[in-house]
Amino acid sequence: MIRFLLRFIGFWLLAGGVVALVVDGTRSIAASQMQFMSALSAWSAVSPSTLEKAKASIEGLSAAAWADAAAPVLDLPLFALLCVVGFLLMALGRKRRRSRFDA
Numbered sequence: 001m002i003r004f005l006l007r008f009i010g011f012w013l014l015a016g017g018v019v020a021l022v023v024d025g026t027r028s029i030a031a032s033q034m035q036f037m038s039a040l041s042a043w044s045a046v047s048p049s050t051l052e053k054a055k056a057s058i059e060g061l062s063a064a065a066w067a068d069a070a071a072p073v074l075d076l077p078l079f080a081l082l083c084v085v086g087f088l089l090m091a092l093g094r095k096r097r098r099s100r101f102d103a
Helices: 001-029 041-046 048-061 064-074 078-092
Strands: none
Touching: 041 048, 041 064, 041 078, 048 064, 064 078
């Protein structure tokens, strides 16, 4: 059941990454230059209050945790972050190959 859930969530994150790539491509064509939306700007556009709560809780763990760990990850393009996390979840949820040596 957990493997199915990981694959299911991974698939939807991967689909969201493809949608974000199409949106970024459309914006880039319209502006005649490459434009990518960062995960941080997407999160602040969707729910700024949860972004501030997450920032406060991460900074509560360590003063430099936000600046050194979380902010660089959230500065990545949204499509790249969603696709990488989606692929990782799908890989974690993949079915094990049965060995020919198992009884």
